[in-house]
Amino acid sequence: MKKGIVIKSTGSWYQVKLDAGPTLNCRIRGKFRLQGQKLTNPVAVGDRVVVNEEKEADMGMIKSVLPRENYVVRQSPRQKHHLHLLASNxxxxxxxxxxxxxxxxxxxxxxxxxxxxxxxxxxxxxxxxxxxxxxxxxxxxxxxxxxxxxxxxxxxxxxxxxxxxxxxxxxxxxxxxxxxxxxxxxxxxxxxxxxxxxxxxxxxxxxxxxxxxxxxxxxxxxxxxxxxxxxxxTPGIKMLAFNNLEVMDVAHNFRELFIESEHCKFGDCTHRNEPKCAVKAAVENGEISELRYANYLQIVAEIEDQNYWERHTEM
Ligand SMILES: Nc1nc2c(ncn2[C@@H]2O[C@H](COP(=O)(O)OP(=O)(O)O)[C@@H](O)[C@H]2O)c(=O)[nH]1
Ligand SMILES: [Mg+2]
Ligand SMILES: [Zn+2]
Known part of the structure; x- marks a missing residue:
């Protein structure tokens, strides 16, 4: 067993650069999930993995993925309910x-x-x-x-x-x-x-x-x-959709909105029509950029729209 880092993935094959040794062409066995959702790709570039070298030169089998320090995911462009792991660590x-x-x-x-x-x-x-x-x-x-x-x-x-x-x-x-x-x-x-x-x-x-x-x-x-x-x-990104996010996830990840939200009257304020919203006040007095706020509203509206249709059309 040897350790290495995944430097390229082409769907079913992964190139693993061994810590001490050559780069191997590897395959993988097993099912992998993340955040309880299915992944289109179980192993990502940047993953640290344990591999078994095979008899054929430069071939191997990925046995396990070492715990990730972090990772970046996006919604799979093809399968709506799958996440695509873009890179890790x-x-x-x-x-x-x-x-x-x-x-x-x-x-x-x-x-x-x-x-x-x-x-x-x-x-x-x-x-x-x-x-x-x-x-x-x-x-x-x-x-x-x-x-x-x-x-x-x-x-x-x-x-x-x-x-x-x-x-x-x-x-x-x-x-x-x-x-x-x-x-x-x-x-x-x-x-x-x-x-x-x-x-x-x-x-x-x-x-x-x-x-x-x-x-x-x-x-x-x-x-x-x-x-x-x-x-x-990483692949050229055409469009980013966020079926995997809820409105509050977006609110928490617009960093200046999140900081200001501490002063909103409601703990779960979405900064739209709630009374005594500190974020809206900060937009009005110019402390928070109107452009950022407009983009926030746009994304949140899209997510609600998507979630609405999903709730009412699920079988
Ligand atoms: N004006 C300008 N054009 C550039 C520069 N660097 C690349 N390009 C052009 O941008 C276009 C797209 O380049 P490419 O690297 O293939 O883009 P990619 O799709 O993002 O990988 C090509 O026509 C390049 O000639 C630059 O510094 N200035
Ligand atoms: Mg390119
Ligand atoms: Zn608010």
Whole structure:
């Protein structure tokens, strides 16, 4: 029996880099659950596992998964009631967004944050392709930076073309395991190639940014950085849905709303129509961003809608 870390999964096969030894192609047996829900993938990139080496060269069987320090899940894109384990044992998450090429859908940021936030995983934002930002885009960037830094996230402005922000980003990644995410087309593969020369990840040449006809992989993969640390490349995220979350989960994971909620009259305040709501007061006096609050309301409304239909159509 040997220990190692899962660096790639392709559905039924897992690449396990042994702590002392080569990388093995492994399979797995058994059924796995998480939070009482079915998983589409029992083992995730970043998992520490115990494997049995098999006779054939470079082959193995995963016997068990060591306890996870943390993990990031999302609802399975295909099966509604399954969770998809994106990665585990990560030190921090880096979300790559653009303001142009493609245009930023700002609500995406706050949806994304619902993945790492429950697990206290530190998040950095990279506003990428800064070389194409005009004056208005830069003003919008400054607004985003102000909103997110005021609630404790670090925000970087980066371009591979000009080299802006790359040194700061390298510094943040050093000696850490970082989950890198972003919607497809934001330049994730290009940026990873820039950070770790020699990987030669395939990048897309896009003539427009309609998002149509793009190839997206569904599997995560871990790469070591020469400077120390590693990054986990995750599939381009198209849409995030939250069948696995309740309204209060969302309320607890908008961090500044959660802090303020201590002063709400009701302990289970959802910050909508309740009287003496401290969150609404903080939005009115400008302490909490209207944009964040609007996104909160939007997500909560979606979840209630979904749950309503599920309750009344369940068989
Ligand atoms: N303007 C600009 N475009 C970039 C930069 N880096 C990558 N791109 C472009 O972004 C597009 C998508 O790149 P890709 O890495 O395949 O995106 P992914 O789908 O997120 O992996 C390509 O057309 C790249 O040429 C950059 O620093 N500035
Ligand atoms: Mg890519
Ligand atoms: Zn409230």
């Amino acid at each position: 990560i030190d921090q998450a880096v979300l790559i967004v653009t303001i142009r090429n493609p245009d930023l859908k700002q609500g995406f940021i706050d949806r994304f944050l619902l993945m790492p936030e429950p697990h206290d995983i530190h998040v950095y934002f990279v506003f990428y392709k800064s070389d194409v930002y005009d004056e208005d885009d830069l003003a919008f960037f400054a607004l985003m930076e102000a909103i997110y830094e005021s609630i404790g996230y670090r925000v970087l402005l980066v371009s591979s073309l000009t080299g802006d922000g790359l040194d700061d980003l390298r510094e943040l990644l050093r000696d850490k395991i970082s989950l890198v995410s972003g919607q497809s087309g934001v330049g994730k593969s290009s940026l990873i190639n820039q950070l770790q020369p020699g990987l030669e990840l395939r990048t897309e040449v896009l003539s427009d940014y309609s998002g149509k006809g793009q190839h997206t992989t569904t599997f995560a993969e871990m790469f070591s950085l020469d400077g120390g640390g590693s990054i986990i490349d």
